[in-house]
Amino acid sequence: MSMMNTVGRPTAPVAASDHIPATLTGGRGLLQDEALIFELGGWDKTGVDLPEATDADDCLSGLLRDSPIGLPGLSEPEAVRHYVRLSQKNHAIDLALYPLGSCTMKHNPRLNEKVARLAGFADLHPLQPVSTVQGALALIDRLAHWLKTLTGMPAVAMTPKAGAHGELCGLLTIKAAHEAAGQGHRKTVLVPTSAHGTNPATAAFVGYSVTEIAQTADGRVDLADLEARLGDHVAAIMVTNPNTCGLFERDIIDIARLTHAAGAYFYCDGANFNAIVGRVRPGDLGVDAMHINLHKTFSTPHGGGGPGAGPVVLSAALAPFAPAPWVVHGAEGLELLEEAVGEAGAAFGRMSAFHGQMGMFVRAYAYMRSHGADGLRQVAEDAVLNANYIKACLSDLMSPAFPDGPCMHEALFDDAWLEGTGITTLDFAKAMIDEGFHPMTMYFPLVVHGAMLIEPTETESRGELDRFIHALRVLARAAKAGEAERFKGAPFHAPLRRLDETLAARKPKLRWRPEAKAPRAGQ
Amino acid sequence: MRYLPLTPDDRAEMLGVIGAGSIDELFVDVPAAARRDGFVDLPMFAGEMEVERELAALAARNVSAGSAPFFCGAGAYRHHVPASVDHLIQRSEFLTSYTPYQPEIAQGTLQVLFEFQTQVAALTGMEVANASLYDGSTACAESVMMAQRVTRRERAVLSGGLHPHYVATTETLARAEGMDVVHLAAAIDGEDAVIAAIDAHTACVVVQTPNVFGTVTDVSRIAAAAQAAGALLIVVTTEAVSFGLLRSPGEMGADIVVAEGQSIGNALNFGGPYVGLFACREKFLRQAPGRLCGETVDAEGRRGFVLTLSTREQHIRRDKATSNICTNSGLCALAFSIHMSLLGEVGLRRLAALNHQRAREVKAALTGIKGVEILTPRFFNELTVRLAKPAAEVVEALARKGVLGGVPYSRLAPNAGLDDILLIAATETVTAEDIAALKTALTEVMA
Numbered sequence: 001m002s003m004m005n006t007v008g009r010p011t012a013p014v015a016a017s018d019h020i021p022a023t024l025t026g027g028r029g030l031l032q033d034e035a036l037i038f039e040l041g042g043w044d045k046t047g048v049d050l051p052e053a054t055d056a057d058d059c060l061s062g063l064l065r066d067s068p069i070g071l072p073g074l075s076e077p078e079a080v081r082h083y084v085r086l087s088q089k090n091h092a093i094d095l096a097l098y099p100l101g102s103c104t105m106k107h108n109p110r111l112n113e114k115v116a117r118l119a120g121f122a123d124l125h126p127l128q129p130v131s132t133v134q135g136a137l138a139l140i141d142r143l144a145h146w147l148k149t150l151t152g153m154p155a156v157a158m159t160p161k162a163g164a165h166g167e168l169c170g171l172l173t174i175k176a177a178h179e180a181a182g183q184g185h186r187k188t189v190l191v192p193t194s195a196h197g198t199n200p201a202t203a204a205f206v207g208y209s210v211t212e213i214a215q216t217a218d219g220r221v222d223l224a225d226l227e228a229r230l231g232d233h234v235a236a237i238m239v240t241n242p243n244t245c246g247l248f249e250r251d252i253i254d255i256a257r258l259t260h261a262a263g264a265y266f267y268c269d270g271a272n273f274n275a276i277v278g279r280v281r282p283g284d285l286g287v288d289a290m291h292i293n294l295h296k297t298f299s300t301p302h303g304g305g306g307p308g309a310g311p312v313v314l315s316a317a318l319a320p321f322a323p324a325p326w327v328v329h330g331a332e333g334l335e336l337l338e339e340a341v342g343e344a345g346a347a348f349g350r351m352s353a354f355h356g357q358m359g360m361f362v363r364a365y366a367y368m369r370s371h372g373a374d375g376l377r378q379v380a381e382d383a384v385l386n387a388n389y390i391k392a393c394l395s396d397l398m399s400p401a402f403p404d405g406p407c408m409h410e411a412l413f414d415d416a417w418l419e420g421t422g423i424t425t426l427d428f429a430k431a432m433i434d435e436g437f438h439p440m441t442m443y444f445p446l447v448v449h450g451a452m453l454i455e456p457t458e459t460e461s462r463g464e465l466d467r468f469i470h471a472l473r474v475l476a477r478a479a480k481a482g483e484a485e486r487f488k489g490a491p492f493h494a495p496l497r498r499l500d501e502t503l504a505a506r507k508p509k510l511r512w513r514p515e516a517k518a519p520r521a522g523q
Numbered sequence: 524m525r526y527l528p529l530t531p532d533d534r535a536e537m538l539g540v541i542g543a544g545s546i547d548e549l550f551v552d553v554p555a556a557a558r559r560d561g562f563v564d565l566p567m568f569a570g571e572m573e574v575e576r577e578l579a580a581l582a583a584r585n586v587s588a589g590s591a592p593f594f595c596g597a598g599a600y601r602h603h604v605p606a607s608v609d610h611l612i613q614r615s616e617f618l619t620s621y622t623p624y625q626p627e628i629a630q631g632t633l634q635v636l637f638e639f640q641t642q643v644a645a646l647t648g649m650e651v652a653n654a655s656l657y658d659g660s661t662a663c664a665e666s667v668m669m670a671q672r673v674t675r676r677e678r679a680v681l682s683g684g685l686h687p688h689y690v691a692t693t694e695t696l697a698r699a700e701g702m703d704v705v706h707l708a709a710a711i712d713g714e715d716a717v718i719a720a721i722d723a724h725t726a727c728v729v730v731q732t733p734n735v736f737g738t739v740t741d742v743s744r745i746a747a748a749a750q751a752a753g754a755l756l757i758v759v760t761t762e763a764v765s766f767g768l769l770r771s772p773g774e775m776g777a778d779i780v781v782a783e784g785q786s787i788g789n790a791l792n793f794g795g796p797y798v799g800l801f802a803c804r805e806k807f808l809r810q811a812p813g814r815l816c817g818e819t820v821d822a823e824g825r826r827g828f829v830l831t832l833s834t835r836e837q838h839i840r841r842d843k844a845t846s847n848i849c850t851n852s853g854l855c856a857l858a859f860s861i862h863m864s865l866l867g868e869v870g871l872r873r874l875a876a877l878n879h880q881r882a883r884e885v886k887a888a889l890t891g892i893k894g895v896e897i898l899t900p901r902f903f904n905e906l907t908v909r910l911a912k913p914a915a916e917v918v919e920a921l922a923r924k925g926v927l928g929g930v931p932y933s934r935l936a937p938n939a940g941l942d943d944i945l946l947i948a949a950t951e952t953v954t955a956e957d958i959a960a961l962k963t964a965l966t967e968v969m970a
Contacts, residue, residue: 037638037864046870048605050951053876059901060879063739065770070645073867076607083861087616090631094615100624108619109526111571117609120582125595126794127930128586129922135584136793149565161657161795164837164849172699201837201847206699210842248552279550284557303854304632305622305814307657307796323695339937349695353598353660353688354794366578372568375524381546382529388549389537406549433628444838461528462537489822494627497822504819504831508808510651511641
């Protein structure tokens with residue numbers, strides 16, 4: 001082994017030039033173009049060494065595959081390179097601030113990944129004898145205890161697999177409770193105009209009709225409008241708190257009181273629980289059901305779009321109707337009630353096979369346990385502090401949608417400040433990409449024109465916040481100075497330029513097909 | 524606190540910039556009655572070593588599948604996952620990215636989804652597939668709701684071989700929507716029975732192959748009968764590895780195929796997270812649930828991928844959406860896709876054949892044990908046996924002998940009156956020694 005001799009051959013910058021020559025092979029430095037596996041792989045190749053099996057049993061005659069499937073194979077080095085190259089085309093919270101409002105992109109602690117992979121959790125079958133999974137049930141039980149304590153609610157349904165699935169679980173619980181009380185005629189759900197799309201979609205999915213509640217000028221539920229719309233036909237209201245404008249619903253206790261007086265239940269969308277965890281208990285606000293996105297508040301990784309987990313905390317009135325399975329304390333340790341029997345006799349049914357997102361439970365519990373009661377309160381405070389800091393530092397250049405008073409964990413701007421520039425919220429967002437940041441949530445909530453919803457989370461340092469604020473200020477000044485071309489064509493420095501979404505929807509091409517390009521012959 | 528970067532000085536300075544005297548001023552909108560000054564009644568902050576110790580102690584109280592001869596299936600299967608799969612899904616750019624809302628900086632996730640959709644369509648023999656759903660059971664429920672939208676009919680017929688948890692999940696959702704759900708009596712080899720239950724109001728029939736008892740069925744006749752009556756055939760598979768050996772549901776005439784994808788790339792995880800596979804005929808696409816990734820071009824004409832046809836989805840259509848689904852099972856779909864790319868067609872076929880061989884070896888080993896009767900006529904990697912004793916007790920007795928011997932059907936359906944039925948699965952991870960241990964232990968328990 002000899003060291004490469006670099007002595008006497010130091011690299012040095014050459015004189016700057018405006019002319020950047022095109023590369024000779026179409027390369028783009030270290031950013032590799034990457035073909036599809038169907039163009040790369042061999043039809044006879046595999047990256048997994050397995051012994052040949054004996055021939056299939058006669059019992060399967062006539063049932064065996066007799067035509068090619070159409071799956072290419074890659075050797076391990078090819079597979080690793082393919083996916084590493086693809087990964088480098090993604091933005092990630094590990095790279096930079098990811099200010100998607102309402103999505104809560106915070107740091108994902110690696111301890112949580114490590115413990116979720118312990119064989120005693122990851123290599124457990126959901127239907128093993130209960131005597132062999134007491135530790136797993138204890139973990140679910142402990143996580144449930146933390147969720148109930150943090151929310152001040154007496155019960156929790158653990159199995160929903162995502163936030164929207166939690167909403168479904170909550171509304172089905174409410175429906176079951178109404179039916180049990182002879183109130184099955186209640187078929188309307190009230191939803192504010194600022195709600196996540198999942199709220200009205202979920203209500204409609206379980207057979208409810210949706211009525212919108214008006215919003216006040218300061219971004220909250222209009223109490224008078226709510227009162228006017230409540231009645232004997234209303235099954236529930238669904239209110240997000242803090243709401244999607246990033247504001248705490250000041251009248252929330254009155255909202256709950258009016259709702260209950262009308263015989264309806266209060267479903268709270270808990271997507272923004274991270275803003276108040278450890279400081280406010282939804283149970284003290286009069287909430288009857290609330291899902292908790294473990295992948296938001298308790299930092300299980302978003303993974304490019306799931307898996308999530310959406311346990312639903314429930315009030316005493318709703319608790320008996322929670323879906324199976326239930327983890328309960330029995331004479332010989334923890335037990336699973338997998339049907340509507342015993343204590344779970346009024347369970348409304350089942351949300352999915354097995355017991356919920358165990359892998360997410362382990363991560364969320366490790367996150368909670370690490371932070372503790374004191375750390376979780378600090379999480380909420382720092383999330384709110386960071387959002388208000390961003391709001392304070394940008395309000396002179398951009399237009400906050402609700403300038404008066406503090407925001408909670410996210411700062412909402414509208415596009416009034418872009419008026420006359422010819423630049424849209426979308427253009428501004430795409431230009432942020434060129435400056436090295438993921439855009440904020442755009443055009444949501446719908447109640448604010450050209451909405452820009454910025455959620456920094458508590459895991460950003462002061463330095464990263466200042467770097468982000470600096471980038472937005474420079475961009476905002478450029479927009480106001482009329483540098484429209486910087487925005488209209490952006491991004492210029494991303495792996496791809498702006499993509500044609502209209503074409504994708506007009507002529508859907510949802511899979512690779514052999515005729516598109518002949519695969520290389522078997523390698 | 525190791526995850527919180529702000530220092531006390533940062534906080535004080537930032538409050539100054541904001542113009543707030545204290546953090547409490549930022550929470551001024553919280554009603555006084557709901558403000559809490561102290562900490563909630565839970566333990567305080569803990570270091571990494573302490574947390575790891577507690578979780579390791581909990582994990583140690585479980586008997587992991589790999590630590591014993593292991594034969595549990597019934598919708599979740601223990602397969603070997605190549606080391607590179609778990610390494611690659613932990614790449615920061617995959618693990619810590621969000622839904623690809625900004626496609627220019629999410630091409631990694633999007634290209635994977637496009638490849639995943641193509642793999643799923645190929646495996647199931649269908650024209651199109653989506654970017655995944657939560658799991659097989661919720662995918663089953665979603666497919667029934669979709670059949671209602673496509674046919675505008677209100678009745679669903681579920682076979683007696685459909686996994687009982689899938690039945691319960693589907694019934695829960697379909698009944699909330701006002702559908703009429705008919706679930707036929709449990710039958711080891713009775714998928715064809717759905718044919719007699721089809722009428723003019725039937726939106727769909729749902730059958731499973733291999734079914735919960737392990738029985739493999741040619742569903743061509745069912746497809747013909749359903750389609751002749753204007754109903755859709757939904758085929759469910761809970762063991763995706765079986766696609767490597769058996770004729771695909773698409774080839775047999777399915778309209779919608781849903782499957783649990785856990786078997787490929789994903790650990791058992793005590794039941795989740797898993798990944799729901801969903802594929803259908805192209806003509807039904809606009810009624811499909813969940814995310815779809817499509818190919819397009821960028822401003823310079825280069826190939827790229829975006830989420831598409833989102834006018835079906837909740838964030839656009841709100842209460843008119845095809846489903847309330849927001850997230851998919853992205854990281855599990857990535858694991859599935861990587862493992863499938865490593866296997867390729869050759870590897871998948873070999874893996875599937877090996878699974879079938881192990882199940883045949885189990886069948887041979889169990890044949891002749893007193894009090895054990897093998898019932899499944901045509902199987903892939905799972906067998907049903909009737910025992911002369913209650914299956915739940917037998918499984919507990921086997922566990923005490925260090926063998927995780929299968930899943931009693933009563934665990935899935937306590938009131939079905941099938942307490943003597945045991946489901947036994949064998950994947951490539953099962954060794955000859957494991958099978959011998961099962962034979963010995965079961966012989967002793969049944970004696």
